[in-house]
Amino acid sequence: MNKNYFEIKRAGINTTFQDQGRGNLYHIGIPFSGAMDNRNFQISNKLVGNEVNFPIIEFAYQGPLFKYFGEKINFAITGDVKFLIRKKNNVIEGNCYQSFNLENGDELDIISTNKSVYGYLAVSGEFDVNYQWSSCSVNTKANIGANNGKKIEDGQKIYISNINKNLSDKKLNYINTKIENIRVIEGTNFDYFSDEGKKIFFEKEFVISKLSDRMGMRLEGPKIENIVDTNIKSEGLLKGVIQVPADGNPIIMLSDHGTIGGYPKIGVVISADYDKLVQLTPGSKIKFKKVELADAETLFKLYDLETQNLISQI
Amino acid sequence: MIKNISNLGDAALYCDFGSEVNKEINSKVIRYFKSIQKENIDGINNLTPSYNKLIISFDLRKKNFQTIKKLIENLDITNDDELETNRIKIPVCCDENFSLDIKRLEEKLQITRDKIYEKFFGKEFFCYMTGFIAGMPFLGDLENELQAKRLETPRVKVPKGSVGLTEQFANVYTFESPGGWNIIGNTPQVIFDSTNENNPNLINPGDVVTFEQITKEQYYNYNE
Numbered sequence: 116m117n118k119n120y121f122e123i124k125r126a127g128i129n130t131t132f133q134d135q136g137r138g139n140l141y142h143i144g145i146p147f148s149g150a151m152d153n154r155n156f157q158i159s160n161k162l163v164g165n166e167v168n169f170p171i172i173e174f175a176y177q178g179p180l181f182k183y184f185g186e187k188i189n190f191a192i193t194g195d196v197k198f199l200i201r202k203k204n205n206v207i208e209g210n211c212y213q214s215f216n217l218e219n220g221d222e223l224d225i226i227s228t229n230k231s232v233y234g235y236l237a238v239s240g241e242f243d244v245n246y247q248w249s250s251c252s253v254n255t256k257a258n259i260g261a262n263n264g265k266k267i268e269d270g271q272k273i274y275i276s277n278i279n280k281n282l283s284d285k286k287l288n289y290i291n292t293k294i295e296n297i298r299v300i301e302g303t304n305f306d307y308f309s310d311e312g313k314k315i316f317f318e319k320e321f322v323i324s325k326l327s328d329r330m331g332m333r334l335e336g337p338k339i340e341n342i343v344d345t346n347i348k349s350e351g352l353l354k355g356v357i358q359v360p361a362d363g364n365p366i367i368m369l370s371d372h373g374t375i376g377g378y379p380k381i382g383v384v385i386s387a388d389y390d391k392l393v394q395l396t397p398g399s400k401i402k403f404k405k406v407e408l409a410d411a412e413t414l415f416k417l418y419d420l421e422t423q424n425l426i427s428q429i
Numbered sequence: 430m431i432k433n434i435s436n437l438g439d440a441a442l443y444c445d446f447g448s449e450v451n452k453e454i455n456s457k458v459i460r461y462f463k464s465i466q467k468e469n470i471d472g473i474n475n476l477t478p479s480y481n482k483l484i485i486s487f488d489l490r491k492k493n494f495q496t497i498k499k500l501i502e503n504l505d506i507t508n509d510d511e512l513e514t515n516r517i518k519i520p521v522c523c524d525e526n527f528s529l530d531i532k533r534l535e536e537k538l539q540i541t542r543d544k545i546y547e548k549f550f551g552k553e554f555f556c557y558m559t560g561f562i563a564g565m566p567f568l569g570d571l572e573n574e575l576q577a578k579r580l581e582t583p584r585v586k587v588p589k590g591s592v593g594l595t596e597q598f599a600n601v602y603t604f605e606s607p608g609g610w611n612i613i614g615n616t617p618q619v620i621f622d623s624t625n626e627n628n629p630n631l632i633n634p635g636d637v638v639t640f641e642q643i644t645k646e647q648y649y650n651y652n653e
Contacts, residue, residue, distance in 0.1 A: 138474035141486070142462065143630045144560035144603075144621075147475075248626055257563040257604065259623050303435060303443050348450055349567070351477025351484035351560075353441050374560040375479060375567075383438030386489050408494060411439035415489050 119185025121273040129175040132261035135168045137250035141374045148252040148370050151233050151393040154422045155193040159237035161429040162191035162214050162285045170244050170251040172236040178225025183217040189282045194234035195291050198225045212287040231394040240278035287429050294391045296404045302380035307343040325397045329371040338363030349377040355384035385411040387418040436494045442485040450480040455557045458483050459634045464506045479558045512635040519616050521592050521640050522648035527615035534611050537577045556636040564603040564621025566632040571597050583609030590615040617651035
């Protein structure tokens with residue numbers, strides 16, 4: 116059998132295998148993980164003719180530089196990403212949401228994301244990855260998932276099998292929109308905060324701190340005053356939950372979050388806004404907007420429908 | 430049984446069993462957790478039992494808060510069965526390289542380390558929940574004389590296998606992690622094994638755990 120592979124010349128900052136993630140493991144301490152921006156993850160797969168939940172490579176900020184060896188293969192990158200394809204005789208500047216091909220000896224240089232955090236690389240084939248609990252998603256904290264649960268590193272090889280030989284070029288007209296208003300449902304400890312604190316939470320700007328990763332997003336801004344207790348008895352967390360510890364600065368739980376926490380929950384980001392939230396870079400300013408449960412449900416339906424529409428256009 | 434069900438965000442039920450932390454309330458939580466798990470309800474994609482809460486996450490594409498709430502309210506939870514309980518012994522070495530906070534604890538609690546170990550080892554602990562990091566058990570209850578607050582500044586790295594105390598609870602760090610518990614020793618026993626997909630946790634909610642002191646030699650020979 117021919118071996119097709121990427122040789123990693125530069126791994127990038129946080130490059131991991133991801134898919135839709137793994138459920139039903141919170142009770143033993145394992146979060147969902149999975150691609151942070153689910154819409155862009157699914158679209159990347161569809162652009163190379165895969166099932167939408169196939170394993171892909173997720174990168175953050177600076178992406179990887181690969182040299183490809185093997186038979187001709189298609190790939191697509193989604194997000195807002197600057198990348199180059201270096202062929203024998205020319206260099207092609209790549210576009211997101213469009214499939215390109217790689218031939219033996221070509222290099223793919225994913226330079227960086229533009230004013231966003233995560234990008235996705237899918238190929239018209241299957242990455243040789245191992246699965247744990249039916250998912251390849253890498254959780255670097257518990258070392259679970261593909262690549263021994265670790266980030267992709269310089270010098271390693273990534274093998275690809277079952278390359279789809281019926282390659283057709285695919286393209287989608289889509290531009291990622293940014294949001295500044297994050298819609299939130301009141302949390303179970305909303306009343307732990309002073310009237311002034313509640314007002315600050317929904318009216319003032321917060322800045323995303325550099326201390327943000329796949330586990331959580333820390334925010335800085337006016338302090339939110341707690342008038343009941345700065346700790347609660349430890350209980351379950353979810354992605355999107357906004358906790359406020361004693362220092363008054365909110366933390367939003369993201370896909371690799373710890374499963375149990377003991378800080379009061381002031382709110383929860385609605386499901387419809389999660390993909391856009393995770394793409395906000397440190398230094399971005401955000402505001403929280405209160406919505407009711409019924410509205411959040413409708414907004415998610417609309418968002419999901421829009422995603423399905425985009426996928427069906429490919 | 431459940432005192433109140435509310436929503437946590439748009440894709441989870443927050444089931445409140447009360448505000449106290451005790452075995453009785455926690456056993457109710459665990460019974461609900463196990464019963465719902467057995468039902469295998471389509472659309473539910475996670476259950477998180479804790480001291481006195483149960484969070485039920487669902488796939489918003491398939492279900493919503495009202496539909497899951499109705500399902501849960503109409504479930505027949507049998508409370509007569511004894512909880513299935515495993516009894517587990519955990520070997521712990523308290524060599525000074527492992528008992529990182531024993532001096533601090535002696536000062537905080539105003540008792541000697543011998544007294545601390547005497548009260549800790551051999552005592553039966555109940556597993557209330559597992560999580561925070563994969564497989565970490567929250568075990569209770571420590572008697573009053575052993576109850577101390579967390580470190581004021583948490584450690585950036587607590588070594589894997591560390592056994593820690595905080596308030597009325599003991600725990601084990603299943604792998605290296607940041608943390609603020611008072612570390613009194615280290616176990617060579619593997620508590621979380623991700624390669625064992627059917628049963629990755631050695632200790633599960635409802636189990637009874639006893640710690641046994643071992644020597645440095647026993648510690649280093651343990652996995653041979």
